[in-house]
Amino acid sequence: MVAKRIFRSALLGTVLVASGCGTVATAEVGASESPAPSDELVLRVEAVGGFTPPSWTYSRIPMVSIYADGRVITEGPQVTIYPAPALPNLQVKTLPQSKVDDLVSKAREAGVGTSTDYGQPGLADATTTRFTLVEDGKKVTSEVYALSETREEDPALTAAQREARDRMRTLLGTLRQPRGGDETSYAPSSVATIVSAYTAPGEETPPPARAWRGAALPGPVVGPADLHCVTTTGDALAKVLTDAESANVQTPWTYDGKQWSVSFRPLLPDESGCDSLGK
Numbered sequence: 001m002v003a004k005r006i007f008r009s010a011l012l013g014t015v016l017v018a019s020g021c022g023t024v025a026t027a028e029v030g031a032s033e034s035p036a037p038s039d040e041l042v043l044r045v046e047a048v049g050g051f052t053p054p055s056w057t058y059s060r061i062p063m064v065s066i067y068a069d070g071r072v073i074t075e076g077p078q079v080t081i082y083p084a085p086a087l088p089n090l091q092v093k094t095l096p097q098s099k100v101d102d103l104v105s106k107a108r109e110a111g112v113g114t115s116t117d118y119g120q121p122g123l124a125d126a127t128t129t130r131f132t133l134v135e136d137g138k139k140v141t142s143e144v145y146a147l148s149e150t151r152e153e154d155p156a157l158t159a160a161q162r163e164a165r166d167r168m169r170t171l172l173g174t175l176r177q178p179r180g181g182d183e184t185s186y187a188p189s190s191v192a193t194i195v196s197a198y199t200a201p202g203e204e205t206p207p208p209a210r211a212w213r214g215a216a217l218p219g220p221v222v223g224p225a226d227l228h229c230v231t232t233t234g235d236a237l238a239k240v241l242t243d244a245e246s247a248n249v250q251t252p253w254t255y256d257g258k259q260w261s262v263s264f265r266p267l268l269p270d271e272s273g274c275d276s277l278g279k
Helices: 097-110 159-176 234-245
Strands: 014-020 023-028 031-033 041-048 064-067 071-075 090-094 128-135 138-145 184-187 191-197 221-223 227-232 253-255 258-266
Touching (some): 041 159, 128 159, 138 159, 191 234
Antiparallel strands (some): 041 064, 071 090
């Protein structure tokens, strides 16, 4: 894993550009605190919403994040075992500037940030795919409901809406698998952990409990269902990552005489801590 620096970023003044049936586009301008140029986000695609466990709101990892220095961070293949490993498999590659510029152009051409009607397919509780593009300090987004789940022939969609969805689906595929660069494991400088009281996995025998060696648990409340979040950095981070390497998602973690369930969320270069998650 290759460690990268984490810097705070803050964007102020959200302006609604367009909203309507199947259409969401926003823009943000201005910044009171800027990340280092190498850590500036350029493009991101992420899944939001949907009928998912509450903890996923905070622990879900973007499908792809592309930075000004050419780094592309994605979630790589996960081993097919149950229970799944505790740590997600994050990968990073570096693209030349010309390739980053090309991807930005493709995002513009696909309509990211423009007022586009993507329709409302006949599905309930699906996720929304959010596309983010940042240029010259201005952030624009587009959101497409049930982009991956919707059938192309869905009768609830018009031909124009299907065409708009096809453009975004093609863009998603291009951004997730950009050509060039060798992938390596991504090593965060900080890891957020989504924490809740431990519940044994039904009739299954739970894994052996592990002593928690990171930031004090459970941390501040961040969401429903009594979810908490803490961020571990510095010397304690290496201990936590070492322990997590041999743990899985059902491992109970003990701290201060109690057992906790922990979901690991490595922070990306533009994220500052728990307050960057769940938005």
